[in-house]
Amino acid sequence: MEKLIMLGTGHGSVQNSYNTCFLIESKEDKLLVDTGGSIQIITNLKETGYSLNDINHIFISHCHTDHLLGLCWIFKLNCLKHHKIKVYSNKEVYDSIKNLIKSLYPETIQKMIIEDFTFIIVEEDREYDIAGLNITFFDCLAKENSLYGFDLKLENNKSLIFLGDETCNPKLYKRIKNKDYVMHEAFCLDSDNSYPNIVKEHHATVKKVCETLDPLNIKNLILYHTEDSHKNKKELYEKEAKKHFNNNIIVPVDLEEIILR
Numbered sequence: 362m363e364k365l366i367m368l369g370t371g372h373g374s375v376q377n378s379y380n381t382c383f384l385i386e387s388k389e390d391k392l393l394v395d396t397g398g399s400i401q402i403i404t405n406l407k408e409t410g411y412s413l414n415d416i417n418h419i420f421i422s423h424c425h426t427d428h429l430l431g432l433c434w435i436f437k438l439n440c441l442k443h444h445k446i447k448v449y450s451n452k453e454v455y456d457s458i459k460n461l462i463k464s465l466y467p468e469t470i471q472k473m474i475i476e477d478f479t480f481i482i483v484e485e486d487r488e489y490d491i492a493g494l495n496i497t498f499f500d501c502l503a504k505e506n507s508l509y510g511f512d513l514k515l516e517n518n519k520s521l522i523f524l525g526d527e528t529c530n531p532k533l534y535k536r537i538k539n540k541d542y543v544m545h546e547a548f549c550l551d552s553d554n555s556y557p558n559i560v561k562e563h564h565a566t567v568k569k570v571c572e573t574l575d576p577l578n579i580k581n582l583i584l585y586h587t588e589d590s591h592k593n594k595k596e597l598y599e600k601e602a603k604k605h606f607n608n609n610i611i612v613p614v615d616l617e618e619i620i621l622r
């Protein structure tokens with residue numbers, strides 16, 4: 362049975378938690394999805410009992426700082442280990458990574474990175490076998506950049522959809538309808554008026570996500586990429602979500618494990 366290990370659940374500027382990134386663990390291996398924006402990626406891996414040596418596959422969904430910059434620390438720390446890692450992404454992310462390597466590291470380190478890391482530009486709607494996981498990437502049709510999500514076929518024939526960190530484009534509703542697990546961002550509670558502009562432009566409140574997705578008969582809705590001002594976030598978010606969503610709601614906190622039954 363696959364497991365999600367949430368290394369971070371916060372949005373791009375959180376300070377009391379880590380940016381959203383997670384491991385998907387299969388019987389065979391693990392896929393790291395996004396890396397957060399700092400060296401805390403290494404700390405949080407350790408907290409869950411893993412190290413860089415356990416990571417063979419990384420997928421980066423898009424090239425925003427809170428998803429990509431943790432990879433720069435992985436590059437740096439891996440120079441001491443020379444562990445071989447495959448990095449999957451779309452073309453835009455790949456180009457950004459290439460530029461970062463060129464701009465941020467001296468030539469000797471650049472050589473090591475090129476030797477130890479293999480970069481793979483994924484094709485849309487093609488099935489991949491990565492870390493023992495059957496995974497199909499797709500374009501989330503984000504507003505400003507190239508954001509890829511994926512559809513993961515689980516061992517028990519159920520499925521998990523990852524939608525990155527923007528509100529689901531209505532053109533994707535067909536893709537997520539009737540799915541077993543859907544991972545969707547929820548920036549803050551509906552009653553929280555601290556971030557009106559950001560929420561309106563790119564993100565949704567818990568209530569808005571739940572109201573919009575409830576008719577799609579998703580069995581389990583996982584809400585992440587949230588603000589982190591509430592100590593009892595799980596309780597508050599679940600309470601608001603349950604008023605507007607009839608099936609199961611999961612609001613993970615950092616380092617929480619979710620068994621995909």
Ligand SMILES: [Zn+2]
Pocket residue numbers: 372373425427428526586
């Ligand atoms: Zn983000």
